Amino acid sequence: MSRLLIIIGLLILAAGLLWPWLKRVGLGRLPGDIMIERGNFTLYIPITTGLLLSILLSVFLWLLNR
Template identity: 60%
Template sequence: MSRILIAIGLLLLLAGLCWPLLSRLPLGRLPGDILIQRQNFTVYLPVTTCVLASVILSFVMWLIRR
């Protein structure tokens, strides 16, 4: 369990350091993400982005446990 937490922490640190490069990726603006804009509010539902993140994290966890 501690190795997994350390790995997650290192991945978050790496993502933070690489944020200028990661912000250029089209994540959050994928087809299937729902954006509703009205005069007084905006609702954003990143459905496709969440599914993609889930698949990638599941694959990474599968590799770690293997």
């Protein structure tokens, strides 16, 4: 269990560090991501990006456990 938590933490850290480069690729602006801008207020809900990352992480962890 502790090894799994360390791996998940490292993946989250890597995603955070690589986010500026991932944003250039288009991750974070996919169709299905909701962005509402009104004056000084911005609401961003990355539904499609979250689903895509969840699927990729699930496949990665499934392959890791095989």
